[in-house]
Amino acid sequence: MFRDIMIGCYRGLRDIELHNLEAVNVLVGDNNSGKTSVLEAIQLFAYRDVPNGITSIARKREARFGLVARNRLQPFDSFLYSFPMYQERHKEIYIEADSDVYGRCKAGARGEVYRDYYDDAELSMSEMNRYDSVCDEDGTICVIRGEYMFEQGRQGNIQEYVFRETQIKPENIDDHNNHVFGGNKKSSIMYLSPMDIYTDKVLTGSLYKGMLVEEKHRLLELMRLFDDRIIGIETAVLYGRATTMIEMESMGLAPISVFGDGIKKILTLASTVVKMRGGVVLIDEFETGIHKRALKYVAQWMFAVARRYDVQIFLTTHSSDAIAALIDAQNECDECISSYRLEHYKDKFFVKYFAGRDLRKLKNERGLDII
Numbered sequence: 001m002f003r004d005i006m007i008g009c010y011r012g013l014r015d016i017e018l019h020n021l022e023a024v025n026v027l028v029g030d031n032n033s034g035k036t037s038v039l040e041a042i043q044l045f046a047y048r049d050v051p052n053g054i055t056s057i058a059r060k061r062e063a064r065f066g067l068v069a070r071n072r073l074q075p076f077d078s079f080l081y082s083f084p085m086y087q088e089r090h091k092e093i094y095i096e097a098d099s100d101v102y103g104r105c106k107a108g109a110r111g112e113v114y115r116d117y118y119d120d121a122e123l124s125m126s127e128m129n130r131y132d133s134v135c136d137e138d139g140t141i142c143v144i145r146g147e148y149m150f151e152q153g154r155q156g157n158i159q160e161y162v163f164r165e166t167q168i169k170p171e172n173i174d175d176h177n178n179h180v181f182g183g184n185k186k187s188s189i190m191y192l193s194p195m196d197i198y199t200d201k202v203l204t205g206s207l208y209k210g211m212l213v214e215e216k217h218r219l220l221e222l223m224r225l226f227d228d229r230i231i232g233i234e235t236a237v238l239y240g241r242a243t244t245m246i247e248m249e250s251m252g253l254a255p256i257s258v259f260g261d262g263i264k265k266i267l268t269l270a271s272t273v274v275k276m277r278g279g280v281v282l283i284d285e286f287e288t289g290i291h292k293r294a295l296k297y298v299a300q301w302m303f304a305v306a307r308r309y310d311v312q313i314f315l316t317t318h319s320s321d322a323i324a325a326l327i328d329a330q331n332e333c334d335e336c337i338s339s340y341r342l343e344h345y346k347d348k349f350f351v352k353y354f355a356g357r358d359l360r361k362l363k364n365e366r367g368l369d370i371i
Contacts, residue, residue, distance in 0.1 A: 001100045001312045002042075002280070008094035008108070009084050010041040013349050020355065022338040023306060026326060027316045029342035034349045035316035036061070038342070039191060039282040041095045042314065044107040046189040050148040051109055051161045051170035054093065055079045060193065074134075076165045080113070080144060086347070089113050091144065101278075103153040111146025111161075118164070127166035134165045141165040188279025190272055194288040197264040215305060219270055222301050225294045226262040233267075261289030266298065273305050281306075283315040287322040295325030303335040 001023070007016040013034050018025070027035045040057050047053025058078035073081070083091035094108035117140050120128060135141050142165040149158045163170040216233075223230050223246075232247035238255060244267060245253040256264060265288065272281055290298055306313050317323065330337050339354040 001310075003098045003100065005042065005097045006095065007038065007041045008092075008096065009087075010044075010093050010095060011037045011082060011084060012344075012347070013037050013041065014084065014086075016342075016349060016351050018338075018340055018351065019353060020338055021312070022336045023312055024303060024335060024337045025312075025314045026323075026337060026339045027314065027342060028318060028323065028339065030318060030344070033342040033344045035318075035342055036284055039284055039314060039316065042097075042280070042282060043189055043191055044093075044095055045097065045105055047107075048150045048157075049172070050093075050107055050150055051079070051163065051172075053107075054082045054109060055169055057191075058082045060191065074165070075168045076142065076144075076163060079163055079170065080142075091146070099152075104151070105153075106149060106151040106156070109146065109148035109161075111144040111163075113142065113144045115140040116143050117141075118166075123164075123166060126168075127164065130166045188276055189282065190276050190279065191282040192268065192272055192284065194285045197261055197268050197289050215308070218301060218304075219266070222266055222294075222297055223263055225297060226260065226266075226291075230263075262291060262294065265289035269298075269302060270305070273302070273309055273311050276311050277309045278311070280312045280314070283313065286315040286317050287319045292321040292325070295322055296328045299325050299329035300333055303329060303333045307335075 002021050004021060005018045007013045009015075011034075016034070016038065018038075027038055029035055040061065043057050044050060044053055047056070055075055055078060058081070059072075059075070062072045062078065072078075080091075083093055090110070090112055092108065092110040094110075095106070097105045099105050115136070117138075118127075118131075123131065131141065143162065145160075145162045147158055147160045150156060160173045161170045162173055220230065220232065223233075227248075229249045229251070230246055231249055234245045234247060234253060235242055236245045236253065237243070238245075244256045246256060246259060246263070247253050256267065269283070287295060302313070305311075317326075326337065329335065341352045341354065343350045343352070
C-alpha cells in the first residue's frame with residue numbers, strides 16, 4: 001500500500017503531493033484538472049522498463065477516448081507528449097512514493113529531443129519502411145535520447161534509451177552497464193478506464209476463482225439491484241472461450257454482453273479486485289455505468305471486498321451523486337477514506353487534502369463544488 005506519492009513532473013502535473021493515503025483514496029475535480037494524469041503517473045510503478053511503460057500508458061489514454069486507429073498518434077508522439085508541455089528540448093518525468101511493501105519507490109525518465117540524419121546501415125528494415133513518411137525535407141527525423149530509472153527500496157537501475165521517430169517503441173542501449181533488479185517480485189497495479197466495461201479485457205470467465213461463498217452471495221445481491229430476476233453467475237465456454245454467463249429466472253443463461261452497463265461495471269470491479277490481491281486498483285470515473293440509486297451499495301461492497309483482499313483503491317469522479325454515495329458508504333462501513341481536490345489554474349495544478357470525515361466538506365464547502 002502506498003502511504004505518500006509525489007509527482008514531480010508528468011504531463012501537465014508538477015510538484016503534486018498526495019499525503020496520508022488510505023485504503024480508499026478519492027480524487028475529485030473539474031474536467032482537465034489532472035485526475036486521470038495522477039492515475040497514469042501511479043501506473044509507472046508497474047513498469048521497470050519506464051520508457052515502454054510511458055508509451056503503453058499513453059496508448060491506453062487514446063483507447064480510453066475511443067480513438068480509431070487512423071486518428072491515433074504515432075508511438076513516438078504518444079511518448080513525447082507524455083512529458084510536460086512546458087519542457088521544450090530537455091524532457092523529464094519523475095514520480096516518487098513511500099510504500100509499505102517496497103519502502104521508497106522512484107520512477108522516472110529524462111531525455112533530450114533533437115533532429116538527426118540516419119543512413120541505411122543504422123536503421124532496421126521496418127524503420128526504413130517508415131523513414132520517408134516521417135522525415136523532414138532535409139532528411140532528418142526527430143529523436144529523444146536519455147536515461148530512465150526505476151527503484152524499489154534499495155534495489156534499482158539506471159538505463160540509457162533511445163527512441164527514434166521511425167521506431168514503434170523505445171530501445172534500451174548499453175544493457176551490459178545495467179544494474180538488474182534482484183528477485184522476481186513485481187508491482188501489482190491495475191488501471192480501469194470507463195471503456196473497460198464495454199470490453200472483455202478485464203472481465204473474464206474466471207471471475208469467481210478464489211472468491212468466498214459469502215462474497216458471491218453479496219455480489220449477487222448487488223446485481224439484483226439492477227435486475228431482480230438474476231439468480232446466479234456461471235462460467236461457460238462460448239465460441240471456444242470462457243465467458244461469464246448470467247442466470248435469469250425462467251430464462252436460463254445469457255452472456256454478460258447482453259446486459260446493461262451497471263451489471264458489467266459491477267462484475268468488472270469484482271474481477272479486478274479479486275485478481276489484484278495485495279495490490280493497487282486505479283478506477284477512472286467510478287460512477288460510469290452505475291445508476292445513482294445503486295452507487296452507495298456499490299461503494300459499500302467495494303470497500304468490504306477491498307479490505308478483505310488488502311487492495312488499495314484510487315478512484316476519480318466529478319459527480320456529486322458519487323461523492324454523496326461515498327460519504328454514505330463511508331459512514332455505514334466506518335471506512336477510512338482520503339480525499340483530494342485537484343484544481344487547474346493558469347497552467348498550474350493544485351491539490352487540497354481532505355481527511356476522513358471531511359469528505360462531506362469537499363461536496364458542500366462554498367467554492368469547492370464538484371461540478
